[in-house]
Amino acid sequence: MRLxxxxxxxxxxxxxxxxxxxxxxEELRSxxxxxxxxxxxxxVTRAEAQRRARVEFGGYEHYRQESYEATGGHFFERLxxxxxxxxxxxxxxxxxxxxxxxxxxxxIGANAVVFSMLNGLVLRPLNVPRSQSLVAIGQRDGVPxxxxxxxxxLRERNRSFDDVIAYQITRAGLNTGRTAIPSWVYEASGNYFxxxxxxxxxxxxxxxxxxxGENSSPYIVLSYAYWLxxxxxxxxxxxxxxxxxxxxxxxxxxxxxEFRGTELFFAPDFWVPMIDQEHVDGWSTLKSRGTRDAELxxxxxxGVTPAQATADLNSVAVYLSKTYPKDDDRTSFKLARPGLAxxxxxxxxxxxxxxxxxxxxxxxxxxxxxxxxxxxARAADRSKEIALRLALGSxxxxxxxxxLTEAVxxxxxxxxxxVLGSVLLLRWLSAWRPxxxxxxxxxxxxxxxxxxxxxxxxxASGILFGVxxxxxxxxxxxxxxxxxxxxxxxxxxxxVRDLLLVVQIAICxxxxxxxxxxxxxxxxxxxxxFGFAPQGAVLVDTDLDMAGYSGDQVPVMxxxxxxxxxxxxxxxxxxxxxxxxxxxxWSSDVVFKDSTTDTKVSNAAAEAMKYxxxxxxxxxxxxxxxxxxxxxxxxxxxxxxxxxVNEEFARKVFGxxxxxxxxxxxxxxxxxxxxxxxxxxxxxxxxxxxxxAMFFPVLQSPTSSTTMVVRSKDSPQQTVTALNDTLRKLxxxxxxxxxxxxKEMDSALFASRAATMSLGVLGLLxxxxxxxxxxxxxxxxxxxxxxxxxxxxxxxxxRSEVLRAALGRACRLLVFxxxxxxxxxxxxxxxxxxxxxxxxxxxxxxxxxxxxIMLLLGLVAAWIPAQRALAADPLMLLREE
Amino acid sequence: xGDQAQLLPGTLDLxxxxxxSLGPLHGYGILLRIGQISGNALLIExxxxxxxxxxxxxxxxxxxxxxxxxxxxxxxxxxLTAAGRRRLREETDSWNRLATAIxxxxxxxxxxx
Numbered sequence: 001m002r003l004x005x006x007x008x009x010x011x012x013x014x015x016x017x018x019x020x021x022x023x024x025x026e027e028l029r030s031x032x033x034x035x036x037x038x039x040x041x042x043x044v045t046r047a048e049a050q051r052r053a054r055v056e057f058g059g060y061e062h063y064r065q066e067s068y069e070a071t072g073g074h075f076f077e078r079l080x081x082x083x084x085x086x087x088x089x090x091x092x093x094x095x096x097x098x099x100x101x102x103x104x105x106x107x108i109g110a111n112a113v114v115f116s117m118l119n120g121l122v123l124r125p126l127n128v129p130r131s132q133s134l135v136a137i138g139q140r141d142g143v144p145x146x147x148x149x150x151x152x153x154l155r156e157r158n159r160s161f162d163d164v165i166a167y168q169i170t171r172a173g174l175n176t177g178r179t180a181i182p183s184w185v186y187e188a189s190g191n192y193f194x195x196x197x198x199x200x201x202x203x204x205x206x207x208x209x210x211x212x213g214e215n216s217s218p219y220i221v222l223s224y225a226y227w228l229x230x231x232x233x234x235x236x237x238x239x240x241x242x243x244x245x246x247x248x249x250x251x252x253x254x255x256x257x258e259f260r261g262t263e264l265f266f267a268p269d270f271w272v273p274m275i276d277q278e279h280v281d282g283w284s285t286l287k288s289r290g291t292r293d294a295e296l297x298x299x300x301x302x303g304v305t306p307a308q309a310t311a312d313l314n315s316v317a318v319y320l321s322k323t324y325p326k327d328d329d330r331t332s333f334k335l336a337r338p339g340l341a342x343x344x345x346x347x348x349x350x351x352x353x354x355x356x357x358x359x360x361x362x363x364x365x366x367x368x369x370x371x372x373x374x375x376x377a378r379a380a381d382r383s384k385e386i387a388l389r390l391a392l393g394s395x396x397x398x399x400x401x402x403x404l405t406e407a408v409x410x411x412x413x414x415x416x417x418x419v420l421g422s423v424l425l426l427r428w429l430s431a432w433r434p435x436x437x438x439x440x441x442x443x444x445x446x447x448x449x450x451x452x453x454x455x456x457x458x459x460a461s462g463i464l465f466g467v468x469x470x471x472x473x474x475x476x477x478x479x480x481x482x483x484x485x486x487x488x489x490x491x492x493x494x495x496v497r498d499l500l501l502v503v504q505i506a507i508c509x510x511x512x513x514x515x516x517x518x519x520x521x522x523x524x525x526x527x528x529x530f531g532f533a534p535q536g537a538v539l540v541d542t543d544l545d546m547a548g549y550s551g552d553q554v555p556v557m558x559x560x561x562x563x564x565x566x567x568x569x570x571x572x573x574x575x576x577x578x579x580x581x582x583x584x585x586w587s588s589d590v591v592f593k594d595s596t597t598d599t600k601v602s603n604a605a606a607e608a609m610k611y612x613x614x615x616x617x618x619x620x621x622x623x624x625x626x627x628x629x630x631x632x633x634x635x636x637x638x639x640x641x642x643x644x645v646n647e648e649f650a651r652k653v654f655g656x657x658x659x660x661x662x663x664x665x666x667x668x669x670x671x672x673x674x675x676x677x678x679x680x681x682x683x684x685x686x687x688x689x690x691x692x693a694m695f696f697p698v699l700q701s702p703t704s705s706t707t708m709v710v711r712s713k714d715s716p717q718q719t720v721t722a723l724n725d726t727l728r729k730l731x732x733x734x735x736x737x738x739x740x741x742x743k744e745m746d747s748a749l750f751a752s753r754a755a756t757m758s759l760g761v762l763g764l765l766x767x768x769x770x771x772x773x774x775x776x777x778x779x780x781x782x783x784x785x786x787x788x789x790x791x792x793x794x795x796x797x798x799r800s801e802v803l804r805a806a807l808g809r810a811c812r813l814l815v816f817x818x819x820x821x822x823x824x825x826x827x828x829x830x831x832x833x834x835x836x837x838x839x840x841x842x843x844x845x846x847x848x849x850x851x852x853i854m855l856l857l858g859l860v861a862a863w864i865p866a867q868r869a870l871a872a873d874p875l876m877l878l879r880e881e
Numbered sequence: 882x883g884d885q886a887q888l889l890p891g892t893l894d895l896x897x898x899x900x901x902s903l904g905p906l907h908g909y910g911i912l913l914r915i916g917q918i919s920g921n922a923l924l925i926e927x928x929x930x931x932x933x934x935x936x937x938x939x940x941x942x943x944x945x946x947x948x949x950x951x952x953x954x955x956x957x958x959x960x961l962t963a964a965g966r967r968r969l970r971e972e973t974d975s976w977n978r979l980a981t982a983i984x985x986x987x988x989x990x991x992x993x994x
Contacts (some may be wrong), residue, residue: 023957027908028931030956034909035927037952056927063928070935 024067032057061392078398082405089406095864096378097410100371103772104414104461105421106765107360107367112422112454113429114360116446118353120264123449126339127258129197130299135306136338137164137296137313144336145292148274148285150320150328151189154296157316160309161298163195168294169266172280173546173735175243176230179728180735182546183226183269186261187280187294190217190273193255195299196262202227203238203253206273214286217273218249224257226269244272246548246733247279262297264339281545289327297338306335356758363765366507368461369500370773372468375407377780379469400470407466408459415458419451498809502817504773505854508766509821512853514828515763516846518756525749530582531646531681533622534741538719539580540565540708540727541744542736554704557731559633561708562614564730568722570714573620578612578703581683583744591694592666593653599668606652608645609683609693612701618644618678620709628661628676635697642697644676649692672696686749709741716740767857770817774861778810782865786872794874806869807862818854825850885924893925893933895976898961898969901943907956908934934959942968 032053039049054060090097126134137154138144146154148166155164166189173180186192190208198205201224210217220242222231231237240251249272260267274294278284285291300309313333320328379386386399423446430445544554558576565574579586590604615631618624626647635642643665645653650660657677664673683691712719720738727736746753782789789802797805888896900906900914912930915923937943942965950956961969 024931024935026955027957028928030907030950030954031909031927031931033954034907034950034952034956037954058926058928060928063931066932067935070932071939 021068024064024071028057028060028064028067065394078401079405082402083409085402086406086409090409093378096374099772099775100374100410101414101417103367103370103768104411104458105417106768107364107418108411108415108454108457108461109418109422109425110762110765111360111364111457112419112446112450113425114353114356115453116422116426116450118357119447119449120445121340122350122353126262126264127260128262133162133300133302134196134338135298135300135309135335137298138334138336139292140332140334143292144295146294146296147289147292147327148294149287149289150292150331151294151296153320154313154316154333157319158298158309158312160301160304160312162301163191164296164298165189165192165195165262166274166294166296167192167262168274169263169268170281171543171546172272173245173543173733174269175246175733175735176240177242180243180547180733181230182542182735182737184266185280186268186271187274187277188271190275192271193221196259198255198259200253201256202235203251205253205255206271211273211275213275214284215247215276215279217275218244218247218279219252219273220244220249221252221271222254223260223268223270224255225260225267227254230269243733245279245546249279262295262338289324298335310335359762362507363762363769364457364461366500366504366769366773368465369504370769370776371407371410371461371465373501373780374772374776375403375465376469377776377783379403380780380783403469404463404466408462411458411462411465415454418458419446419454422446422450422454498777498813501773501777501813502820505770505814505817506821506824508763508770508857509818509850509854510825510828511759511763511766513822513825513846513850515756515759516849516853517825517843518759520843520846522749522753522756525686528686529679529681531623531679531683532581534745536711536716537620537622537741538710538712538716538723538738539741539744540706540710540723540736540738541580542706542708542734544704544706544734547731547734549704555699555702558614558698558706561706561727561730562616564726565708565710565723568712568719568726570719570722571710571712573616573711574708575617575620576614576698576706576708577617577621578698578705578707580707580709580741580744581609581611581681582686583707586684589667589694591649591653591692594664594666594671596666599666605665606649606692608649609691611693611695612698612703613695614698617695617709620711623681624679626657626677626679628674630676631695631697633699636699639700641670641672641700642675643672644678644695645674646678646693647680648690649694650674650677652692767853770854770857771861774810774814774858775864777813778807778862778865779868781809782806782869786869789869790872790874793872799870802869802872803866807866810862810865811858814854814858818851821854822847822850886922887924892976893929894937895969895972896923897930897933897937898942898965898972901959902961902966902969905958905960907948907950907958909956910950911959937965941965 032050035053035056036046036049039052040046044052057063128134136144137146139146146166151164151166155161158164167186170185170187171182172185174183175181190206190211193200193205194207200221203221205221206217206219210219222237227233227237238251238253241248242251243249255271272280275286277286285293298309300306310333313335317328317331317333321331389399390396426446544557549557562574562576565571587610588607589610590607592599592603593605596603596605613631615633615635618630625644628644631642631644645660645665647657650657653665654660654663654674660674660677662674664671666672678695680690681693682688683693710719710723712722714722720740723738727734785806789806792802792805896915896919897911900911900918903914903918906914908930909927911934912925912927915925934943934945938945938959941962943959944962945957945959947955948958
């Protein structure tokens, strides 16, 4: 807008002057004519009279300018002039302009992205009418969950809240006619929508009055996004009956687009009444006071402070612990900001974003320092122009204003480009699903705040780096500069600018080192031994309770599914496990030595990962059986309890791997014989310490949660299609998701991938900044010493000597900064190893890479100034000055 | 020219107001009038008049209209506004007080102390 305006003005102003200006000129000319008339009357010729009149008048331009300023009110007028002049000057040196704009675009873009995240996750409250009065009610230890009976007591007995709602996130199979799809659900208390004050986009919501005991409220409310994607935005969807885990449910309505649940990270597909938990989950915890699985949000009454509310809640807690000592002993409540799982995620999210913000601010500062030295270098280059303008009667203020306008112009262009880039990136981030089949959402779409902050940053940084050359201009003495050319004095001491450059290069070094380490770690983690071989395997993920199977039906159905899949031509192995390792979530159990008689937790020999598998799982997963026998279909309920354990388990519980087969261990409820040993693997995360693990036969430890591992000679695409057909034929009502195992691994690799990606981006930013920083500094020193270099060349200096004189200092700073950066980067890898798999700083490849990259950066940055120094033509230079 | 006095800062405005108070004048006319009423004792560079004129117009002390001069040329004529007349009175008083005070101070003889 502004740019367009100024462009139009530039066009217009080239051809005409404003009226007041013309009038002023006419008046001044009239004065001179009158004087000439008088002189002519005294006997001088007309031409001579006019000449003398002009001389007597004094500095015509000077007085015209001064008169013009005396008329006042020219702020915009002058701004336009400055903008016009500035754009012309910038257009004249496109290289400089592009470097400056790109630097700023990157720095401001990075800040805009980080601020959007901060805005979306920390600053912006939940998108509901009375969001300021909402508080999450958690346990004193920070766990944000309460049991449903406690929720009812809290809701009825408190005096501080207008209402209290409960919800929990779960998964259910939704069948809209043809096939069942696993989808993500909020089970919500009946008052959920009413208390939050949300109005339906279509139809109606469920209310508290719809609750008449368990499973009495077969209604669902769709989210806007799900309605669009799965019902094609069809208004007739409201009122339709669909199958939810094989139970008929009616679609009551559609939530408004802007309401996406009460957890910032989790946008549900739809909401169902919590009272129907048994239908949705396959079991109910509504009556179990000890099972804390619901999140609570309270709506504070007007005038009630959070402290008062906490005191009130804790008086209810006293009642609860007295009345239900078994489940609620020493219960106590704490309030938290709602939206990030109480505040459980709030701490880490805030810490992470705080770190990012600091880093982004640092980058912006470094960018400003860079541009400051670039502008200073330019001001030095332009010292002749500035001196000329001063000599012609321009005021220093006017020149500074003009230079500042130029800087802000550059920063606005950079800011605009940065915001554009960040908006694209944020759009992508908002739509991104980092973990497949899990409704994680980054609510980071930019809003007015983000644009405001970006504009502010742009203007502020423009002024910041525009101010750097001010002293230089103020000191400029037009006579000296015009007479002698730019001052040839070169300071040998360390200036603030040098220090900034070293800091910058060091930051860049840290970022480059850490991103290289992270990339190496990622590459290594992709080729490391997980204890299974994901390549070439396809996973089918389902939960049989979503299709209405329960009890003894479950293993029967699992067996049928395995047999059906194994019969698909090309399939070489098919088996099931309750939950594939390295996926989201896991379960573990304490185990005891066989000799332990009192099975209390403190006597446990280990806490082991627990998996339930069908026979053939190790074959299908590619896990190596080291000793003993695999499980068979004969390891059923009638047979003695058996298990296969990993090496770590054997080592920890039995002391050695070799003779663990045949020995017994205990869980809280059973005595189990080890029949086989498998290799160690990764279970929860890639960076975990080695975990003990045990694998039980699925017939002895039934589980409805089912992940089938399938290997086939055909391509994964063919396998997926065949699996889809086969399973649909087996039970059309069974919701399942098919994906390749490497794809499923994305969730396990997410943390290190995200870290690698952000470090890579920051490393790139750092590299760009280092390049422009070195470039600015080298260009500055070359332009200041161009005459000296010319003289050196004239006196017969070799190219290498000229280069050393011109760039020696920049090189020394580069080497020093890189060394510091490398050292700091290596220290920082310790931190990195928490998220990145096998991040090892003592990796020769990384060290060489860092040194090489820094050298390359230096070379790129110093190339143009070096060329300029070498091209210094003594004759030209001497003639010029 | 050597016997002409430099203007004190700020006094040009007062002289312009005084010159214009004797009748509407264009810029060159103002300069001539100042020369006439000051006995050509003051050194004013001609161009220096104009920033002062524009400043006074902006302050609302003068108003200007285009007209035709005695030389039959287009020229801008200035005259005092009511505010200008008031300002001239105030400035004249304060100048007189200052001049008297300084004159008195400078005229003091040793025996009068």
